[in-house]
Amino acid sequence: MNAASDVLVIGAGVIGAATAYFATQQGLTVTVLDKGLPASGTSSACEGNILVSDKELGPELELTRYSLDVWHGDLAEHKRLWEFESKGGIIVASRESSLASLNRVMASQAGYGVRVDRLDPDDLRKAEPHITPDALGGAFYPEDCQVQPMLVAGHLVRLATQAGARFVADTPVSGFLRSGDRVTGVRTPRGDFSAGAVVNCTGTWAGQLAALAGVSVPVLPRRGFVMVTEPLPPMIHHKVYAAEYIDNVGSSDAGLQASPVVEGTPSGTILIGSTRERVGFDRTVSTDALRLLAGNGVSLFPFLEHVKAIRHYHGFRPYCPDHLPVIGHDERAPGLWHAAGHEGAGIGLSAGTGKLLAQALAGQSPDLALAPFAPARFGEQALNSTTHREEATA
Amino acid sequence: MSAALPGTVEADVAVVGAGPAGLAAAVASAEAGAAVVVVDAGPQPGGQFWRHRPESVEPDPDGKGHHGWRTYRDLRARFDAARHSGRITYVPGQQVWMAEKVHAGFVVRTTPTVTAGPTSGTADGGSTVVARRLVLCPGGYDRQLPVPGWDLPGVMAAGGIQAFIKGNGGLPGKRFVIAGTGPFLLPVAAGIAEAGGQVLAVLESSSPKAWLPHLRAAAGVPEKALEGVEYGAVFARHRIPYRIRTIVTEVLGTDCASGVRTAKVDAEGRVRPGTERVYRDVDVVGFGWGFTPQMELPLSLGVETRMDADGSLVGVVTERQESSIPGLFLAGEVTGVGGATLAVLEGLTAGTAAAAAPAPAAVVPGLRAMARHRRFAEAMHRAHPVPAAWQDWLAPQTTVCRCEEVTAGEITAARDDLGAHHARTLKSFTRAGMGWCQGRVCGFAAACLGAGPGAAPSIESLSGAAKRPLAAPVGIGELAALKNTDD
Amino acid sequence: MSANTSGNNPSGTPGEVTVSFDGRPITTSAGQSVGSALVTNGITAWRDTRKHARPRGLFCGIGVCFDCLVTVDGAPNQRACLVEVHEGMEIKGSSEPNVPPLAEPEGGRK
Numbered sequence: 001m002n003a004a005s006d007v008l009v010i011g012a013g014v015i016g017a018a019t020a021y022f023a024t025q026q027g028l029t030v031t032v033l034d035k036g037l038p039a040s041g042t043s044s045a046c047e048g049n050i051l052v053s054d055k056e057l058g059p060e061l062e063l064t065r066y067s068l069d070v071w072h073g074d075l076a077e078h079k080r081l082w083e084f085e086s087k088g089g090i091i092v093a094s095r096e097s098s099l100a101s102l103n104r105v106m107a108s109q110a111g112y113g114v115r116v117d118r119l120d121p122d123d124l125r126k127a128e129p130h131i132t133p134d135a136l137g138g139a140f141y142p143e144d145c146q147v148q149p150m151l152v153a154g155h156l157v158r159l160a161t162q163a164g165a166r167f168v169a170d171t172p173v174s175g176f177l178r179s180g181d182r183v184t185g186v187r188t189p190r191g192d193f194s195a196g197a198v199v200n201c202t203g204t205w206a207g208q209l210a211a212l213a214g215v216s217v218p219v220l221p222r223r224g225f226v227m228v229t230e231p232l233p234p235m236i237h238h239k240v241y242a243a244e245y246i247d248n249v250g251s252s253d254a255g256l257q258a259s260p261v262v263e264g265t266p267s268g269t270i271l272i273g274s275t276r277e278r279v280g281f282d283r284t285v286s287t288d289a290l291r292l293l294a295g296n297g298v299s300l301f302p303f304l305e306h307v308k309a310i311r312h313y314h315g316f317r318p319y320c321p322d323h324l325p326v327i328g329h330d331e332r333a334p335g336l337w338h339a340a341g342h343e344g345a346g347i348g349l350s351a352g353t354g355k356l357l358a359q360a361l362a363g364q365s366p367d368l369a370l371a372p373f374a375p376a377r378f379g380e381q382a383l384n385s386t387t388h389r390e391e392a393t394a
Numbered sequence: 395m396s397a398a399l400p401g402t403v404e405a406d407v408a409v410v411g412a413g414p415a416g417l418a419a420a421v422a423s424a425e426a427g428a429a430v431v432v433v434d435a436g437p438q439p440g441g442q443f444w445r446h447r448p449e450s451v452e453p454d455p456d457g458k459g460h461h462g463w464r465t466y467r468d469l470r471a472r473f474d475a476a477r478h479s480g481r482i483t484y485v486p487g488q489q490v491w492m493a494e495k496v497h498a499g500f501v502v503r504t505t506p507t508v509t510a511g512p513t514s515g516t517a518d519g520g521s522t523v524v525a526r527r528l529v530l531c532p533g534g535y536d537r538q539l540p541v542p543g544w545d546l547p548g549v550m551a552a553g554g555i556q557a558f559i560k561g562n563g564g565l566p567g568k569r570f571v572i573a574g575t576g577p578f579l580l581p582v583a584a585g586i587a588e589a590g591g592q593v594l595a596v597l598e599s600s601s602p603k604a605w606l607p608h609l610r611a612a613a614g615v616p617e618k619a620l621e622g623v624e625y626g627a628v629f630a631r632h633r634i635p636y637r638i639r640t641i642v643t644e645v646l647g648t649d650c651a652s653g654v655r656t657a658k659v660d661a662e663g664r665v666r667p668g669t670e671r672v673y674r675d676v677d678v679v680g681f682g683w684g685f686t687p688q689m690e691l692p693l694s695l696g697v698e699t700r701m702d703a704d705g706s707l708v709g710v711v712t713e714r715q716e717s718s719i720p721g722l723f724l725a726g727e728v729t730g731v732g733g734a735t736l737a738v739l740e741g742l743t744a745g746t747a748a749a750a751a752p753a754p755a756a757v758v759p760g761l762r763a764m765a766r767h768r769r770f771a772e773a774m775h776r777a778h779p780v781p782a783a784w785q786d787w788l789a790p791q792t793t794v795c796r797c798e799e800v801t802a803g804e805i806t807a808a809r810d811d812l813g814a815h816h817a818r819t820l821k822s823f824t825r826a827g828m829g830w831c832q833g834r835v836c837g838f839a840a841a842c843l844g845a846g847p848g849a850a851p852s853i854e855s856l857s858g859a860a861k862r863p864l865a866a867p868v869g870i871g872e873l874a875a876l877k878n879t880d881d
Numbered sequence: 882m883s884a885n886t887s888g889n890n891p892s893g894t895p896g897e898v899t900v901s902f903d904g905r906p907i908t909t910s911a912g913q914s915v916g917s918a919l920v921t922n923g924i925t926a927w928r929d930t931r932k933h934a935r936p937r938g939l940f941c942g943i944g945v946c947f948d949c950l951v952t953v954d955g956a957p958n959q960r961a962c963l964v965e966v967h968e969g970m971e972i973k974g975s976s977e978p979n980v981p982p983l984a985e986p987e988g989g990r991k
C-alpha cells in the first residue's frame with residue numbers, strides 16, 4: 001500500500017494537473033496517477049485556445065469567465081511557462097447571410113457582457129492582411145487567448161510536485177477500493193493507493209473509469225483532426241474562424257462552438273483546426289477530414305493553397321450529451337469526484353475547474369456553484385443514446 | 395523521362411520504393427503476372443544503394459564505385475522489359491504521403507518530390523494508386539547522434555556524402571573525416587578517395603575485436619569478407635588512417651566546419667582522458683551510426699513492430715515478408731537493416747507473394763540465403779553498437795533537434811522536471827521532432843535522451859518518434875482537392 | 882521532375898549549365914543537383930535557421946533532413962539535394978523569409 005493522501009487525482013491532462021495544483025494550494029496532500037506520462041491524452045492533441053467568442057449564455061460561459069480570471073490572476077506569474085498569449089480572436093463573414101448572423105450573435109454576446117468589436121472590411125484587412133478577399137466583415141474578441149496546452153499540464157504537475165504532491169507515471173487505475181459504498185482509493189499494478197477523495201480526471205476515458213466504480217458518467221469521444229503547416233514568417237496574427245458555421249446551425253445558439261480555427265503559433269507553423277466527428281475511438285486517418293480542413297483553411301486564407309502541410313494529428317474531445325462538463329462530488333459513490341467531459345474547451349476551462357474543485361475538496365463553498373455540472377444529472381439511459389454516425393465536421 | 399500520372403491508377407500490386415528491395419519486388423510481381431505500379435521519390439530507379447548520375451547525362455553508367463551492379467543491371471533490364479510490356483507502371487519523382495487500408499486493398503497517395511516553381515513553366519501534381527496488395531520498400535537513412543558542432547555546414551551524413559558522389563559524380567569538399575560506427579564507413583571513405591578526395595581519418599567507435607564472438611555468422615557471408623579486402627586495398631593505396639575506439643567529440647568552426655576534436659573511448663564509449671587530438675583544415679565531416687528504417691508508412695497502416703538488434707524499430711514479417719496486416723508486405727531496411735543483397739532477396743520474396751503466385755523453386759534457396767544474411771546483419775549490429783555512454787558527449791547547449799533548434803539541455807530538463815521519458819512527450823514539451831523533418835534526424839537521439847543516460851529507449855518511445863501521419867509534406871491545395879477512393 | 886534541358890544551353894560548352902543563386906550567375910554541369918552546384922561553387926550554406934539564424938546547407942544528402950531548403954524558380958522550400966539544375970534556373974537562399982506566393986486579391990472563388 002502506498003502512502004495515503006487527502007486527494008488522489010487520476011489523470012495528468014490539463015484538468016488533473018490543474019486540480020492537483022490548486023489542491024496543493026489549499027494545503028491538501030495530493031497524489032497524481034496517470035496511465036502514461038503527463039499530457040499524454042487529449043491535452044496533447046488539441047489547440048490550446050481559451051475562447052470566449054464561441055460561448056453562449058449559460059454555465060459554460062460563466063465557467064469560462066471565471067477561468068479567464070484564474071489564468072490572469074492566480075496563474076499570471078507562470079504565464080511564460082506555457083506561452084500564454086492574449087492575441088484575440090476574429091470571426092470572419094464572407095457571405096451576406098453569415099454577416100447578418102454574426103451581427104446577431106455579436107449583439108447578444110455584447111448583451112451578456114462579452115467584449116466584442118465589429119470589424120469593417122478595412123479593419124479586418126488591417127488586422128489580418130492575408131484574409132480572403134471575399135471577407136465582408138468580422139468581429140474581434142479581445143479576451144480570446146492561447147496557451148501551449150502540453151506545457152500547461154507538464155508545468156502544473158511540476159508545480160504541484162514542488163508544492164508537495166506526488167506524481168506516479170505509467171500507473172493505470174484498474175479498480176476502486178471501497179468501504180461499504182464509500183470509495184477509499186484505487187487499485188493499480190503498482191499497488192493500492194488510498195485517499196480521502198479520489199478525483200476522476202481521465203477526460204475521454206472518464207466514463208470507463210466511473211464504470212469501475214459502478215456509476216455512469218456519460219463522457220464520450222468526439223474525434224477532431226488538426227492540420228499543421230510548414231513554419232512560415234508571421235502571416236496570421238489572431239485566431240481566425242469563419243462565421244459561415246453560425247449559418248450551418250441556423251441560429252446563434254450552440255453553433256459557434258463548432259467553428260474551424262486558423263491560427264499561427266509562436267514557432268511559425270499554422271494550425272488549421274478542427275473537425276468534429278463521432279466515430280468512437282477510431283484512429284484511422286480520414287481523407288474527408290483532411291480535405292475539409294484544407295478547404296476551410298484556403299477559404300479563409302487563400303495563400304494557404306501554396307503552403308505545405310507537414311503533419312496532422314487528432315484527439316478525442318471528451319463530451320457529455322448536454323455539452324457541459326461533469327465537475328464535483330458523486331453522491332452515488334461517496335468519496336469519488338469527477339472533473340471531466342470539457343469537450344472542445346478543456347484547456348481554457350482547466351484553470352477554473354481546478355480551482356473550484358480544490359475549494360470544494362477543501363470543504364469550502366466554491367466561488368461558482370457547481371450544481372450545473374453535477375455528475376448525477378444524467379439519467380441512466382444517457383450512455384446508450386450515442387450514435388456512431390459521422391456528423392458534419394467542423 | 396517521368397511519365398506524368400495524374401489521377402487514379404489501379405493495379406494488383408503497388409510497390410513503394412525503387413531501391414534494391416522495391417526493384418526486386420516489382421520485377422518478381424510483374425513476372426508472376428501481376429499488374430504492378432511502382433512509386434518512388436527518386437527520379438530514376440536505384441534507391442540509395444544503386445543511386446547513379448541522371449540517365450539524361452549518363453545513359454549507360456558503368457557501375458564504377460558500385461557493388462552488385464550486375465544484379466542491378468539484371469533487375470533493371472527486367473524492370474524495363476516489364477514496363478515495356480505494360481506490366482509495370484513506373485511513377486518516379488513522387489513521394490507517398492499517405493497509405494490507407496480500404497475495402498478493396500490499399501490506397502497510396504502521392505505528391506511530387508520537387509514542386510515545380512511558378513516560373514519554371516511546368517505543372518505537376520500528385521496521383522492516387524489503388525491496389526489489392528501493397529509492398530513497402532522505403533529503405534532508411536543514416537542514423538545520427540548529435541555532438542557539439544554537428545549542426546555546422548560541412549557536417550554531413552556519411553551516406554549523404556556517398557549519395558553526393560554517386561548522384562553528382564563530384565565531391566562536396568576536399569578534406570574529409572568520417573566517423574561513427576559500422577562497416578558502412580569503409581565504402582564511404584573508399585568512395586571519397588577514389589573520387590579524388592582526401593580522407594584524413596576514419597574514426598570507428600567500436601573495435602574489430604567486437605567481431606570475435608560473431609565470426610561464425612560472418613563466415614556465412616563470404617562476399618562481405620571480399621568487400622572488406624577490397625576496401626583494405628583502397629585504404630592502403632590512399633593511406634587512409636583507420637582509428638578504432640575513437641570518436642569525434644566536437645566539430646570545430648564558427649560558420650562552417652573547419653576541423654574536429656577527437657578522443658579515444660572505452661568499450662562503453664566513455665572518453666579516455668588525455669587522448670584528445672585535433673584534425674584541422676577539414677571541410678567535410680561525415681557521421682554515420684548505422685541506419686534508421688523509414689517506418690512511418692508501415693506504422694500508419696498499423697503493422698506489428700519489434701526492436702531489431704541495432705535498436706531500430708522494424709516491422710515484423712512472415713517468411714513470405716507479409717506484415718501483420720494481410721496483403722501488406724515489407725521488404726528491405728524496414729524489416730531490419732541488412733544490406734542490399736538481403737534487400738533484393740526480400741524484395742523477390744515479397745513481390746512473388748504479393749502477386750499471389752506460388753513460391754517458385756528459386757525462392758527456397760532464397761530463404762536460406764536470407765537467413766545467412768540476417769545472421770550476418772545481427773552480428774554486425776552487435777559488433778557496432780551505438781556506444782552506451784554517448785549522451786556524455788553532449789554539452790547542454792548542443793543542438794539535438796536541428797529543425798527546431800532544441801538543445802540537449804532543454805531535452806534533459808523536460809525529462810527531469812516534467813517527466814518526459816518518451817520521445818512523444820519530449821516533442822510535446824520541447825518541440826524536438828516537430829519541424830520540417832518531423833523527427834527523422836533527431837528521433838532516435840531524443841528517444842535515448844528521454845530514457846536517460848546509458849538506458850535504451852522503449853519500443854513505445856521509438857514508435858512515438860517514428861509515427862508521422864504525413865509521410866511527406868503535401869500541398870494544402872492538393873489536400874483540398876482530394877477525392878475519396880473508398881466510395 | 883525537371884526537364885532535360887541539354888538542348889537549351891546558351892553558354893555553348895557542352896554539358897555546361899548556368900543558373901543563378903541570389904541573382905548571381907554560377908556555372909555547373911548538367912545533371913547536378915542544386916546542392917552540388919552550390920557546394921562545388923564554394924557556397925556551403927544558403928539558409929539561416931529561424932531561431933538562432935545559424936547557417937545551414939547539405940546534411941543528409943537524400944531528402945530526409947530538410948536542412949538544405951532553397952527557393953527554386955519561385956517555389957519555396959525545395960530540397961537542394963533533390964532538385965536537378967536546368968539552364969536558367971533561379972535559386973534563392975533564405976536570407977529573406979520564405980513567404981508563400983500570395984493569391985491575387987481578385988476574389989472569384991467559390
Ligand SMILES: Cc1cc2nc3c(=O)[nH]c(=O)nc-3n(C[C@H](O)[C@H](O)[C@H](O)COP(=O)(O)OP(=O)(O)OC[C@H]3O[C@@H](n4cnc5c(N)ncnc54)[C@H](O)[C@@H]3O)c2cc1C
Pocket residue numbers: 010011012013014015016033034035036037038039040041042043044045046047048049050051171172173174201202203204205209222223224225226273274275314315316317318339340341342343344345346347348349
Ligand atoms: C482537435 C481538438 C482541438 C481542441 N482544441 C481545444 C482548444 O482550442 N481549446 C480548449 O480549451 N480545448 C480544446 N480541445 C479540448 C481539450 O483538448 C480537452 O477538453 C482537454 O484536453 C481535456 O483534458 P483532460 O485533462 O480532461 O483529458 P486528457 O488530457 O485526455 O487527460 C486524461 C488523462 O487521464 C489518463 N487516464 C485515462 N484513463 C486512466 C486510467 N484508467 N488510469 C490512469 N490514468 C488514466 C490519460 O492517460 C490522460 O493523461 C480540443 C480537443 C481536440 C480533440
Ligand SMILES: Cc1cc2nc3c(=O)[nH]c(=O)nc-3n(C[C@H](O)[C@H](O)[C@H](O)COP(=O)(O)OP(=O)(O)OC[C@H]3O[C@@H](n4cnc5c(N)ncnc54)[C@H](O)[C@@H]3O)c2cc1C
Pocket residue numbers: 410411412413414415416433434435436440441442443444488489490491531532533534535536552553554556557578581685688725726727728732733734735737865866943
Ligand atoms: C545514403 C545511403 C547510402 C547507402 N549506401 C550503402 C552502401 O554503400 N553499402 C551498403 O551496404 N549499404 C548502403 N546503404 C544501406 C542501403 O540503404 C541498403 O543496404 C539498401 O539500399 C536497402 O535497400 P532498400 O530497397 O530497402 O532501400 P533504399 O535503397 O533506401 O530504397 C528505398 C527507396 O524508396 C524511396 N522512398 C522512401 N520513402 C518513400 C515514400 N514515402 N514515397 C516514395 N518513395 C519513397 C526512396 O526514395 C528510395 O528510392 C545506404 C543507405 C543510405 C541511406
Ligand code: FES
Pocket residue numbers: 938939940941942943944945946947948949960961962963
Ligand atoms: S540535405 Fe537533407 S534534405 Fe537535402
